[in-house]
Amino acid sequence: MPPQAVAKPKCKISASRKLSLKILLLARATEELEAEKAAREEEKVRYLGEKLSPLQLIGLNIDELQKLCKQMHEKVDMVDEERYDCEAKVIKNNKDINELNLKIQDLGGKFKKPALRKVRVSADEMLKALFGSKNKGSMDLRANLKSVKKEDIKQEKELTMEVGDWRKKLEGMSGMEGRKKMFDA
Missing domain, CATH: 1.20.5 (Single alpha-helices involved in coiled-coils or other helix-helix interfaces)
Known part of the structure; x- marks a missing residue:
């Protein structure tokens, strides 16, 4: 049976009867609350009477x-x-x-993780979602990328070639001559 076909049976108690029962229940509950408060007060007075004797000044x-x-x-x-x-x-x-x-x-x-949907959002749409309509300019991510030129690569290779062997530098700096060179430089 489809879930729509199952109908709830109608309540056999009339609305006025329900209302009168609610009123009776509320009245009974208020009476019990008042009785409970009175019992607490009596218990408090009894406890204080046991623990504290009356002062005679x-x-x-x-x-x-x-x-x-x-x-x-x-x-x-x-x-x-x-x-x-x-x-x-x-x-x-x-x-x-x-x-x-x-x-x-x-x-x-057993907690089931919900399946997340893949959402494609462009940079402009993301900025609009984050900042609202404040962001008027568009963001071109490719324009901010660093461009690499062939000349830069050649310069880096030359720098590494100039460094040479580190042992030669160390031998040149050892002894008194090396220390003198350090102070002269």
Whole structure:
């Protein structure tokens, strides 16, 4: 059967019934969210009640207040260290999860490279595509090529012939006479 011939069966629920179900679902979801928020607040209050005793500052002198402040600073430092350790663990775990997900994708996935089409574009069309209509002049690539003349080739051969044997130069420069020649030149 061709894919066009397969038709989806029509939904048996009316539009008004669908709408009423959506409204009921949204109402239920908002109730659950509010209940979850209230439960979190209660848990927070309970936890703070366990960890922190209520402060009684009435009748304390300066030394006792200073001791209390030092104790509170120590507790804050401990909590801050715990928070930092927890954040470091979370960051490390997230990084590990990402690496493992990448490994899973590499192992399980067979990625097919799309077949690229060959496109012939002249230099002028490429410049128009890159720079838009700003580029008014045409670009002739062959005009910028270096031309080689036969005279240049002959001059290069003569230069190589003049160099000669490097051992002769070395023998001429050895000893005191060679050093004197270096200073004279």
